[in-house]
Amino acid sequence: MIRLEKIGKRYDLGEVEVAALTDVSLRIERGEYISVMGPSGSGKSTFMHIVGLLDVPSEGSYFLEDVEITQLPDKEQARIRNRHFGFIFQSFNLFSELSAIENVMLPMGYAGMGRGDRRKRAAELLEQVDLSDRAYHLPTMMSGGEQQRVAIARSLALKPDLILADEPTGNLPSDRGAEIMAILEGLNQEGVTIVMVTHDDDLGRRARRCIRVRDGRVAQDGGERDGGAAA
Ligand SMILES: Nc1ncnc2c1ncn2[C@@H]1O[C@H](COP(=O)(O)OP(=O)(O)OP(=O)(O)O)[C@@H](O)[C@H]1O
Ligand SMILES: [Mg+2]
Structure with missing residues (x-):
């Protein structure tokens, strides 16, 4: 699905000059469930931003289905990002003046879906994350776990092939975090590719493949679990 060749990011x-990422070469196959771990400042978020086409590398090549993305115009990159990628971040990035259902409807509006269809799909997604009874709550009226589930529902709005989750459970107590993990793992079983940053060793080990980042480099890729992880 995705192939990175000698990707670097310098600020x-x-x-x-800060070298946030250096010489990162790896492949992400469709259907994988990958965790990304490493110390604070090691380049995990930078890696996620580059994979998610939210940031451009300073060097190297990024291929999506063998098309070199870095050569495409910004507008085309944005289209790919909106259609194929879903994002879940540590702080939920919900719009505080919009209700849960309006937050979930937002990306569908950008994609040009009609209002009725948007509302129907958003209601289905909220049901999927077990929040039907919070559809008209504002983010401030919801718990952290509920807000994160709204963010997940929103990330699923356009049926992404790839979900990039940067510490999706970082701000949650562990039982709430487990709910989020269960949702992500269920999506992976349905074939959605998941790349997730976590500081939690136990969560990281649940992934089939763990990428360890250190000082902006991939220090280890897979091989964490008994029997070895798929690379
Ligand atoms: N906009 C920026 N300008 C300059 N340096 C930056 C910028 N963004 C990140 N960096 C630096 O790049 C390095 C990698 O940052 P990054 O956010 O990817 O780390 P991280 O592994 O996600 O850390 P954390 O676990 O704390 O979230 C850090 O040294 C950081 O200070
Ligand atoms: Mg980070």
């Missing part, structure tokens, strides 16, 4: 801060 030029005038006096100093």
